[in-house]
Amino acid sequence: MNYDKWIDISLVLKSDMVHWPTDPPFTTERVRDMDKGDTGNLSKIIMGTHSGTHVDAPVHFIKGAKGVDRIAIDSLIGPTRIIEIADADTIKEKELATHEIKKGERILLRTRNSINKILYKNTFTEDFVYMETGAAKFLVSRGIKTIGVDYLSVGGYKKNGPDVHRTLLGAGILIIEGLDLTETIPGLYDMICLPIKVLDSDGAPARVIVKARRVFGKDK
Numbered sequence: 001m002n003y004d005k006w007i008d009i010s011l012v013l014k015s016d017m018v019h020w021p022t023d024p025p026f027t028t029e030r031v032r033d034m035d036k037g038d039t040g041n042l043s044k045i046i047m048g049t050h051s052g053t054h055v056d057a058p059v060h061f062i063k064g065a066k067g068v069d070r071i072a073i074d075s076l077i078g079p080t081r082i083i084e085i086a087d088a089d090t091i092k093e094k095e096l097a098t099h100e101i102k103k104g105e106r107i108l109l110r111t112r113n114s115i116n117k118i119l120y121k122n123t124f125t126e127d128f129v130y131m132e133t134g135a136a137k138f139l140v141s142r143g144i145k146t147i148g149v150d151y152l153s154v155g156g157y158k159k160n161g162p163d164v165h166r167t168l169l170g171a172g173i174l175i176i177e178g179l180d181l182t183e184t185i186p187g188l189y190d191m192i193c194l195p196i197k198v199l200d201s202d203g204a205p206a207r208v209i210v211k212a213r214r215v216f217g218k219d220k
Helices: 093-099 135-142 163-168
Strands: 025-034 042-046 052-058 077-085 106-110 146-149 176-177 187-195 204-214
Touching: 042 077, 052 187, 135 163, 163 176
Parallel strands: 077 106, 106 146, 146 176
Antiparallel strands: 025 042, 052 176, 052 204, 077 187, 187 204
8 A cells, every 4th residue: 555645536527428417518629729820728618517526515405505615625625434335236324334434534435336447438327336315314323524426426317316415415414426436445545625616506526636544554
């Protein structure tokens, strides 16, 4: 384990990248081009607020709640634990309960999604590993600060998405989605996650980096 290396666990935003089927795709266009005689390069970007790796703000599913510009930034920076989920179908309360999750933790969940690298595919994967509503309620009962997942939604596709989001966001738990955890292993890390500061926005793309922690010369 390299304790001095920061690992970038955010996706590269690019044309033709995977996106939620009903969301706008990411596109970029060069509107000033030095190769065409312009004095500098300048591009135009069109994307949804939940493109690539992103943070969900409470107002995403809670009417009148805080936008991404007013969320508690300390929930996105600090000690973080990556947990491996063995269940190949869903994230269940029963499995989460085995990990002794404590109040105030920041938790990132590494699932089959990372093993199969489905975030690297250009097409949307409908049967990704998602969180069951009971598991979301369990995390609320544990009082965690933040939950991160390795696909584009914490809830399932055409299943329990709104319920899971409302359960977590309504309890003040921030959600990071679209994390690239393919190069990580379970353990304790330091995390920096900074979403773009967009006024009253329901979410925003973020750059997320983690670094493994060493406590008294040992992993802990």
